[in-house]
Amino acid sequence: MQSDWSIRGRLFGLWLLMLLLVSVAVYLTTSAVVERSLQTGQDRNLKPVALIILDSVVNSDQGIDFDLPYQAFEVLAYSAPERIFYRVTLGERNLAGYDDVPADLQGSEPIVFQTHSYRGESTRFVTARKRVFSDSDLEVTVTVGQTRASYLTQAQQIANWIALAVLIAFACLAVWAEASLRHALKPVVGIAADLEVRKADDFSPIQARVPMEISRLVETLNRVFDQHRGLLAENRAFIAEATHQIKTPIAAIMTRSELLERELPETHRAEAHDLTVRARYASKLVTQLLLRASLTYRELVGAKEWIDLMALLQGIVRAMDPTAEAKEVAIHLHASESVPSLYADRVAIREAVICLLDNAIRHTPALTDVDVEVSIVSGKICIAILDRGPGFPSDDLDAVKLASEDGHVGLGLEIVNRVARSHNGELTISDRPDGGAKCVISLPVS
Amino acid sequence: MRILLVEDTEDLAGALQKHLRTTGHTVDWAQTLRAARQFWVVEQAAYDVVVLDIELPDGSGLTLLHQIRQSERSVGVLMLTARADIEDKVQVLDSGADDYLTKPCALEELDARIRSVARRHLTRPQNVRLVGRLAYDPTNRTVWADEHQVQLRTQELKLFEALIESSGWTASKEQLQSHLYGLDQEGSNNAVEVHVSRLRPKLKRYGLAIQTLRGLGYRLIETDDAE
Amino acid sequence: MFTATLAHGLTPEGNFVVGQGNQQVTVLGTGDFARIQPVLAGFVQNGSDRSVRYIQASSREIDQAVRAGLSEEIDLVMSSAVDLQVRLINDGFGQSLSDELTSSTNWRGELVQWALEPIVTLVNRRLIGEDVDQLRSRAALIQWLKHQNKALTATLYDPRESGVGYLLSQQDLLQDTQFWDLIDQLGRHQLRPNCCSGEMIDQVVSGESALAYNVIESYVTPLLEVAPDVQILRFNDYQLAIPRTGFIPRGADDRDLALELLSYVVSDEGQSRLSPTVRLAVLNRSNAGGPMKPIRLSPALIVHLDPVARDAFFKVWDQRSQRTR
CATH class of the missing domain: 3.30.565.10 (Histidine kinase-like ATPase, C-terminal domain)
Known part of the structure; x- marks a missing residue:
């Protein structure tokens, strides 16, 4: 019987599907985590710059004074070859830096991180603020921004490495899955091979140690073997017995009719001859019928x-x-x-x-x-x-x-x-x- | 010939006995293996042929066959079987039987096989007639080459006898024809030619040839081109 | 007028063409054309059918022109005002260069450093006398000035007038906490800030000033033979150097040729056609002088350009240098 599917094929297919899903999930999750952690790193670089500027704010006659600390910017510049933007405002008034840098602050958070597309590039901004006058709500806000290209590239590179690792793990798991399936199905394949090479009249029970999942199958097979063995033996005995039982009387009839044919006067000899011929015919027919049955049996048991x-x-x-x-x-x-x-x-x-x-x-x-x-x-x-x-x-x-x-x-x-x-x-x-x-x-x- | 018939079916045994006696044999009939053994122990020296059924009520005929073959006496054994289980035949021959017959069988075939089985166990007698490298025993109608029997068919044997009797003289076709079939029986016209042609190759290796003398008949001559 | 089409409001100081080839690369650059001409000539000889147009303008004008929107004809912007150059890149006026170029000193793969101008101090031996050999460092100079009773005149770039002067002053402040002491001491004698290097050098040669602090070395070198009294001081605490840089402006219409030119300028052959004083290899120079501190191509430079930073600087500057005024 030709079968168009195999347990191994199906299990392996399911395995592969699951591995694929897991791999995709692992890839997506880890690359998201990586991007996030790199983002956190960038935020950690940006935040002190904004806070140093904010901390340098002092009140003066004209309003406020503050420093733009070259060294802090230099540290930021060293962190990545990115463009740097900043802006200092007092209330609505722009005090320094790029006056189009987005510095909108919603809510009351003292420090806000935002990502905007600025001057054609995705840019990370940190905005810090504080009140400077005891008698006014005016706030100084300091925004420092840095483009993200190298962070994104780095995240992409890490994601690619993760993808490669996941792919290798996937391949190893696929090989492992194949091997383990092959191993698990070994007893089944072994029984199939055993059945294939055994002689057709060999109905001895299967002795191989099998896992419990297929032990019932094997038990059933053994029972069928048992029944079959009995049937065949019975059949064989029947043929032998029938042959003996039928042929012997025919032999007697034939021999006697032949004798009769010789003894009878010539006038009746034809009738006796007819009897002989008929007995011979019957004998031959029986012989051939039984021969046929016997050959069928031999064909079945493979002789x-x-x-x-x-x-x-x-x-x-x-x-x-x-x-x-x-x-x-x-x-x-x-x-x-x-x-x-x-x-x-x-x-x-x-x-x-x-x-x-x-x-x-x-x-x-x-x-x-x-x-x-x-x-x-x-x-x-x-x-x-x-x-x-x-x-x-x-x-x-x-x-x-x-x-x-x-x-x-x-x-x-x-x-x-x-x-x-x-x-x-x-x-x-x-x-x-x-x-x-x-x-x-x-x-x-x- | 004296024959021991071992057959359990009374019907068949009766018919066979009757037939064998009619054809001039002496028959002892044993219905069981036990009876057969007794016959054999007592009378073994007397039997020329044992006709032995395989299936007997108290055992297999093969055990008797085994016993017979272990004894000193060389006797022809013809097995009878009704089994369709044809492996038996091989087994039977392997066990030392000379021949077997499947029941039911024609009486003619039985006769032919009994004769052939009996002949096989003859020893070469002293009183023979030498022709070429062959020896002819007129008593048992057997032909020998050294210690071995040369198996010839009945008709061929008759032809051979007729040619020997002519002792080098030409035997006419009519003579040979009547020798083969008797005077009352009418054989086919070319029967002599057919049998001569079949006998020739069988004799050739023993330095004998049948010469055809056109219009006159046939003559047995010795040649040198023996093997 | 031709130049009017190049950039809004640009008044060129010169307009030069090297070679007659049809494939022309147009450079907008600072500095005197004469020092870069051999390099441009080499570039023209190296290829077939090439020519280079060099439009010379001040660094400030170049900065303004780029911001106002350049014509597509400008393929390359070369300037010694590294702070302005960096700010232009930071504000997105540049574009990515080839991988080959980014192997040399650069920022973001957009701005390439192609020459270094070491900064030295010039003295007139005749006016200072034998003491000159003691002035090995800025600290030594300050000490010497402190104990020098005879009034002397010194000059330096006026940071208000000169972008280079402002840049160098800020860099000195970053390197050396004694910068204001130096200004104090110079101010105690007589400090005459100048707009341009030419005037500063002339004053020292003529003896009008005994000392010129922070002078571009390459401008001085040709004078040394004709003015035996003039001597270069290289301090052993540190020595600044201003990088000359170039970038291809966004929208340049002959990017490939501009890339070739820039690659040629930083190549060994191109460098060999520059004056030895300003070659990039000057960093490894082994003659006397402190560690070379070229101004780094860093976006932090934009901070000093901020009016807030300038105001803070000049507040102190005016106090320290005021005494002689």
């Missing part, structure tokens, strides 16, 4: 092995010789070249060849030859059985099976066909140009 085809065929020919002899038919076995070992069910192949050979001997006229030829044609081992009989009514295997009136020919061919197919091969039938039938089982050299 293939490496076999020496020529030795097998020699054995078959020797075994069939008495049958052929009775009809004065000779069987010749040839091989055009050396035949490699074949991975096949020995019994199935033997029964198929016997079936074809039996057919051939029956249909070929007395004193003619039946040939068994083995050749290798385009990677396939071909076992051809040739006789000098009447041949087939058609080249079409299905038509032949249907047209066979006595049935057993058809059933036999069907068995042969089935054996060929179960070995990824095929059965072809044809008439020989100079008379006779040719049946070929072709099997791929595995």
Whole structure:
């Protein structure tokens, strides 16, 4: 069964999604934190400048006096290569610096930090204020500003490093996730591999230690194995028993009718012969039916092995010789070249060849030859059985099976066909140009 | 021949006994493994062939086969089986049986196999007739090459006998034909030619050839091109 | 009139062209054209089809012109008034230069220092006598002035009249707490502030003044051979230097050529065409004198330009230097 999804794939996908989300969140959070902390640093540089100016304010005859401390500005200038702005006001009146610097103060905070776009650049401003006259609400406000470009660049650089770190962590975690999933799924993969290599009739329980998540699956599998083993054994026993039970009485009938045929006066002999023929037919039918059942079982349990085809065929020919002899038919076995070992069910192949050979001997006229030829044609081992009989009514295997009136020919061919197919091969039938039938089982050299 | 028939189905056993006796054999019938063992212990020297069913009510025929093969006596064993479980056949041959038959079987086939099994366990007798490198035993109708039997089919054997009897003289086709099929039986016209052609390669390796004399018949001659 | 289009209200002191090439880079600059001409000539020779127009104006006029809005034709602004230059950049009139240039001394990658003018003190040996060799530091000078009963005349830049004078005074104040003592002592004798370096030097050469404090060295050097009485004093406490700087104004229409010119000026070849006194390498000069303190390109300089700072300075200045008035 082909499946288009895997647990590992899905879990890994979920992992990746989560990692991605976490990474994005980590990146956004940390870069925000970085920007904020850099901002705080800048504010810390700006604030003393404003406070020093504010602290230098003294009242004088004209109003107020104050210093613009070069050194404090110099310290600020050293902190970053940024533009610096300042402004000092008394009430609405501008006393010093850039008169367009935004110095609006809402609320009552003594120190306010603000970010404005000033002269085309994002600029951080600190504004400090205090009342200077005891008899008036007039306030001195001092605003000091510094552009933020280098802070922003630095924040961006740090964010980039964080992004790189997050990316590396992400990659490591992805690899780790893959590895841990692989590790976690190991028992499952192990069981699958175990099931794959075990023989079809091996129904022993799975012994591997499995995690509790899949222990129930394994238990169920083991139970199914158990049931299957029982069923198969039962089936096998049934076939053997049925064979024995049916064949024995048929054998008795056949033998007796044959004897009867010999003993009866010639006038009644035909009837006895008819009985023999029918008994033979019944016997053959039963044999083939049971053979079919038996082959099905063997196919199911997978009884293939490496076999020496020529030795097998020699054995078959020797075994069939008495049958052929009775009809004065000779069987010749040839091989055009050396035949490699074949991975096949020995019994199935033997029964198929016997079936074809039996057919051939029956249909070929007395004193003619039946040939068994083995050749290798385009990677396939071909076992051809040739006789000098009447041949087939058609080249079409299905038509032949249907047209066979006595049935057993058809059933036999069907068995042969089935054996060929179960070995990824095929059965072809044809008439020989100079008379006779040719049946070929072709099997791929595995 | 004396035959020990071990078969539990009474019906079948009766029919087989009857047939074997009709064809001139002496038959002892054992219905169980136990009975069969007793027969074997007492009479083993007498049997030429044992026809042995595998499935017996009190055990497998294979155990008896094993016992037979362990004894000194060399005897032909033909196994009978009704099982479709065809692996049995291999097992049977591996256990030392000479041949097997699947029930039900035609009587002719049974006869042929009994004959062949019996022949296999003959020892080369003293009183033989030497032809080329072959020895012919007229009593048991067997052909030997040194200590080994040469397996010839019945018709081929008959042909060989006829040619030997002609002792170097030409045997006519009609003579051979009547030898093969008897006078009353009418064989196919070309039967002699077919069997001659099948016999030729079997004899060739033993330094024998069948010479065709056109219009006259056939003659057995010795050649030098033996292997 | 051609110059009217360059900037609103600009009255140039000179208008020079070097080379005949069609690709012309226009420089708005201070100082006498003569000292930079060899460098411009080198630049013109180095490329094909180049020429340089040099429009000379005072630093204050340049500052005002830039603020009023320059014509696109001005590709480069070069000035010795480092405080004004820094303020122009701080107020956003410059633009980013190439990476190559920012490897030299610069501020924000917009303002590049291309020459250093060391500041020295000039004395007339004839008037001061053998005591001259004792005047190794400002403190020594103050002590000497204190004990000098014979009245002598000294001169320096008038900080009111001269931007350079004001800048140097403020820098002295940052470096040295004894600056006002020096002014006191000079004021005790006779202090004659002057608007320009030419007058100051002339006074010392002629013997009218015995001493000129804070003179641009490169202006003095040519005179030394013709005026044997004149001697340069390099104090060993510290020695100021004013950087000459340049920037490409925002909106300059031939930025690339201006960049090439600026790069050439700071290159070894360009520097070799400057007078040895003002080369950037002067920082490493090993002859007598205190540590060189070039004025840093710092936005803090804008503070001193603030009227509040000026008022505070002149309040003290007037008190200290008043005595002779």
